[in-house]
Amino acid sequence: MNKDPKQIANKRAQELKDSIQDYLDVQENIVTGEKIKGELARRKERILELLNGDEQDWKDWKWQLQNRINDVNTLAKILNLSEEEKKEIEYVGENYRWAVSPYYASIMDPVDPECPIRKQSIPIAHEIKDEIGKSDPMAEEYTNPSGNITRRYPDRLIINVTNQCAMYCRHCQRKRNIGEVDKQTPRHLLEESIEYVKNHPEIRDVLLTGGDAFMLSDDTIDWLLTELDKIPHVEIKRMGSRTPVTLPQRITQNLCDILSRHLPVYVNTHFNHPKELTEEAKNATKKLAKAGVGIGNQSVLLNTINNDPHVMKKLCHELLTAMVRPYYIFHAKCVKGTSHFITRVEEGLEILEKMRGYTSGISIPTYIINAPDGHGKTPMLPEYLVSQGKDTIKIRTWENKIFEYPNIAPKQKE
Ligand SMILES: *Cc1c(COP(=O)(O)O)cnc(C)c1O
Numbered sequence: 529m530n531k532d533p534k535q536i537a538n539k540r541a542q543e544l545k546d547s548i549q550d551y552l553d554v555q556e557n558i559v560t561g562e563k564i565k566g567e568l569a570r571r572k573e574r575i576l577e578l579l580n581g582d583e584q585d586w587k588d589w590k591w592q593l594q595n596r597i598n599d600v601n602t603l604a605k606i607l608n609l610s611e612e613e614k615k616e617i618e619y620v621g622e623n624y625r626w627a628v629s630p631y632y633a634s635i636m637d638p639v640d641p642e643c644p645i646r647k648q649s650i651p652i653a654h655e656i657k658d659e660i661g662k663s664d665p666m667a668e669e670y671t672n673p674s675g676n677i678t679r680r681y682p683d684r685l686i687i688n689v690t691n692q693c694a695m696y697c698r699h700c701q702r703k704r705n706i707g708e709v710d711k712q713t714p715r716h717l718l719e720e721s722i723e724y725v726k727n728h729p730e731i732r733d734v735l736l737t738g739g740d741a742f743m744l745s746d747d748t749i750d751w752l753l754t755e756l757d758k759i760p761h762v763e764i765k766r767m768g769s770r771t772p773v774t775l776p777q778r779i780t781q782n783l784c785d786i787l788s789r790h791l792p793v794y795v796n797t798h799f800n801h802p803k804e805l806t807e808e809a810k811n812a813t814k815k816l817a818k819a820g821v822g823i824g825n826q827s828v829l830l831n832t833i834n835n836d837p838h839v840m841k842k843l844c845h846e847l848l849t850a851m852v853r854p855y856y857i858f859h860a861k862c863v864k865g866t867s868h869f870i871t872r873v874e875e876g877l878e879i880l881e882k883m884r885g886y887t888s889g890i891s892i893p894t895y896i897i898n899a900p901d902g903h904g905k906t907p908m909l910p911e912y913l914v915s916q917g918k919d920t921i922k923i924r925t926w927e928n929k930i931f932e933y934p935n936i937a938p939k940q941k942e
Contacts, residue, residue, distance in 0.1 A: 547927070548886055551838055558842045561635060561806030568806060571606075571634045578605055579630060586630070589777040593694065598627040607638050607646070620651035624703060624865055629694050632774045635803060644801040644833045649695050654868035661864035663704045666902040675721030676713045680902055684733035687721045689713050689752070692743040694775035697798075699828055699869045701861050705739070712744065722755045729761045737768030742778050746786055753790035765790065770798045772823075772852075776812035784819035794822040796855060800834050805846040817851035824855035827893070829876050830869045831860070837882040844883070844891040854893035859908070861898055873897070873908060881910045885926025 545552075561568070576586060585591040597603055600614045600621075609617070617626070628636075628649045636650075637643035671678050679685040691702075692710040725731050734756055741749070749767075756762050771778035772795075787793045795816055799805065813823055825847050827834065834840055844854040857879070860870045876895045883892045895908045914922040914930060921935045 551841060551886075554838050555842055558802055558839055560802040560842070560846055561804055561809060564803075565807055568634055571638070572631075575606060575630050575634055578602070581630070587777055589771075589775055589780070592629045592631055592775055592777050595630050596627040596694075597630065597633055598625075603628075603633075603650070606633050607636060607650075613641075616653050617651050620653060620655050624651060624655055624698075625696050626651050626698075627696055629775045631777065631808065632695050635806060642832070644803055647833055648697055648699065648800060648830075651698060652868075655698065655865040658865050658867045661862050661867045663864045665861050665863055665900065666701070666898060668702075668902065671902055674724040675719075676717045677721050677724055680904060683730055684735065685725070685731055686735045686737055687713075687718065687725075687752075688738050689718065689736050689741055689748075690739040690743050692738065693740045694743065694771055694778070697770070699830055699860060699863075699866045701863050701866075702739075703863055703865050710743075712748075713738075718752065722752075722759075725756070725762065726759050732761055732763040733766065734762055734764075735766040735768060740769050740771060741767040742769035742771040742775075742783070746780075746782055749783070750786045750789075753786070753793070757790055764792045764794060766794045766796060768796050772797045772809055772812045772816070773799050773804050776806075776808045779812035779815050781815075784815055784821075787816070787821050788819040791820050792822070793820075794824065796824045796826050797852065798827065799825050799843065799847060799852070800827045800830060802839065802842045802846045805843075805850055810850040813850040813852050823852045825852045825893070826856040826858060827854075828858045828860055828869075829871050829879075829895075831871045833869070835871045835875045835879075837879045840879045841883060841887060841891075844893065845887070848888070848891050854891055856905075857893045857895045859895070859897045876908060877910050880908075884910070 572586065576582065579585075579595050581591060581595065585595075597606065598621075600609070600618050603609065603617070604614060620626075626649065632645065632649060636645045640646075668678055671680050673679055676688045677685050678688060690710070690712045691705045692712065693700075725734055736752060744752075753765055756765050769778075787795075797813070799809075816823055827840075827843065829835055834843060840857070847854050857876060859873060859876055860866065862870065880892070880895050896905045897908055898904070899906050912924050914924050916922075916935070919935055920932050923931050923933050925931065
């Protein structure tokens with residue numbers, strides 16, 4: 529008896545759906561920035577009232593920066609804080625700077641200390657108690673050949689343009705650089721860095737970061753990109769900025785116009801949780817995309833924030849709707865003051881295992897461990913190559929089925 533192909537296909541379709549039923553069951557309950565739009569609008573009004581600002585001020589990134597919340601008393605008017613929590617924040621803040629833009633503060637849950645936005649931006653005592661973290665685990669001190677460059681790879685390098693950020697992430701890998709004062713890299717060091725690139729024709733990719741590259745003025749960004757465009761061997765420019773997440777107001781039309789004059793430009797940003805994908809954040813990334821900028825996301829795997837396969841999958845799906853391509857998930861480094869965020873490597877591998885095949889390939893980032901002492905980004909992958917024989921290999925599919933696969937290549941004619 530012939531089997532009906534349609535019947536087989538339908539049975540398989542049901543099987544496929546069942547294989548993601550666990551995700552389908554929970555995804556509706558994962559909070560995203562867009563889902564809580566109404567709530568955010570109300571909190572924004574409250575914060576504006578508190579800071580004596582209006583709608584125009586809110587849209588102005590300079591107002592957002594000038595009005596960053598960095599004292600406990602103002603914060604306590606936005607969040608429910610116990611006396612103990614207030615003391616803790618004040619105490620830790622003496623060692624590790626904190627500051628939150630009014631916008632980013634508006635996505636914090638006022639009552640829930642487990643809020644992923646709060647955990648990324650508000651200090652807790654663990655930062656001080658950290659006894660295992662190192663201040664510079666990547667030995668960045670030894671990778672600066674000239675100007676304010678970090679060079680660790682053959683054909684690309686970083687120019688550190690500022691130490692300033694719109695918000696100081698509690699999990700920052702460069703906590704040691706985030707002093708009490710904002711330091712823009714002086715012009716002569718930028719010039720020296722550009723000179724180095726000019727003199728090294730193997731450098732085809734220049735990354736402007738810091739700190740946050742979009743903390744620079746539009747004019748300085750335009751100048752830097754113009755100088756890099758004059759160097760024939762610089763094929764692409766990349767910029768690192770978390771402003772689409774923490775200060776989406778920074779993505780102005782003027783900035784987009786500048787970037788679009790210097791294509792190809794890629795921006796890598798840093799969303800860690802679907803809650804950060806608010807309407808404002810998505811409008812910012814879509815504006816960049818319209819300007820022709822390629823946008824990637826580098827998240828950090830953070831204990832109790834996103835070390836959950838469903839949350840991470842939802843994050844990656846949300847990113848794609850915002851025209852952002854998930855690029856890297858970084859394993860949290862052992863940086864002093866941040867070790868409470870570190871997860872086991874198995875958790876990262878499980879996240880990837882639950883993505884490949886189960887969701888769009890375009891939504892799957894590469895999971896990276898930074899090798900000790902700056903020995904470079906090292907990809908961590910679930911194992912799909914099971915074994916290698918002489919003319920065959922054994923592979924494991926996304927559904928955990930094992931196959932033998934011929935490993936042969938026809939001889940080429942002499
Ligand atoms: C991460 C990094 C880069 C960029 O690496 P990609 O894998 O190309 O994104 C370049 N230089 C340094 C020093 C880096 O740390």
